[in-house]
Amino acid sequence: MLKAVIMDFDGVIVDTEVIWFNIFNKWFKKNWNYDLTIEEFLVCVGSHPKELFDKLEKDYNIIIDKKQFVEETNQTFLDESKDLPLKEGVLEFLQSIKNENISLAIATSASRKKPMYHLTRLEILDYFDEIVTSEDVEKIKPNPDLFNKAIEKLGIAKEEAVIIEDSVNGLIAGNRADIQTIVCTNDVTKHSTFEKYFMKVDSLTDIDVENIIKKFDESSDRYAIR
Structure with missing residues (x-):
């Protein structure tokens, strides 16, 4: 029953997932000139960005300053999602x-x-x-x-x-x-x-x-x- x-x-x-993907995509393009794909982003959906960061570091030597990433993206997310x-x-x-x-x-x-x-x-x-x-x-x-x-x-x-x-x-x-x-x-x-x-x-x-x-x-x- x-x-x-x-x-x-x-x-x-x-x-919220669409908003986060757009934020991630823009951040990686701006900071690394890297076009993040939806398939790559899916690694961390429902979990933690660490999964994605670890994969990019392993595959492409893209080393993310996690504190910087949080500081530069969290407020953008709050602003764009507050009225969803x-x-x-x-x-x-x-x-x-x-x-x-x-x-x-x-x-x-x-x-x-x-x-x-x-x-x-x-x-x-x-x-x-x-x-x-x-x-x-x-x-x-x-x-x-x-x-x-x-x-x-x-x-x-x-x-x-x-x-x-x-x-x-x-x-x-x-x-x-x-x-x-x-x-x-x-x-x-x-x-x-x-x-x-x-x-x-x-x-x-x-x-x-x-x-x-x-x-x-x-x-x-x-x-x-x-």
């Missing part, structure tokens, strides 16, 4: 979930400040029963810690939850946590290759909650829906 939905934040609730709307279908999805008396949680690799700001601004904070961030765990995605902590806080079994993720790192984390995961792509992560998911959609508008509940309850094979 489905008792909880655990949602990622960035790229699922608000479309909800992604299409988010509010209707949240309402449908709560109408079914199913719990909602967020599990994000971000620190707590960012999701709390946007959830409050967009007036959807009250829909969520639990919010788990990088401040609550030792390791972020693709490690399973965030989802394991969400399950613990919700007080349910893993078999009673489903995750909604937009990134490969998020999907890997969901699989490592042994929780069925729906992939909901965006304009950045649609370029990824996903494997071993419960379901894959392009938008939350494509999810019929009653149908998901039925399929979830009927599914005895972890990846029967592909």
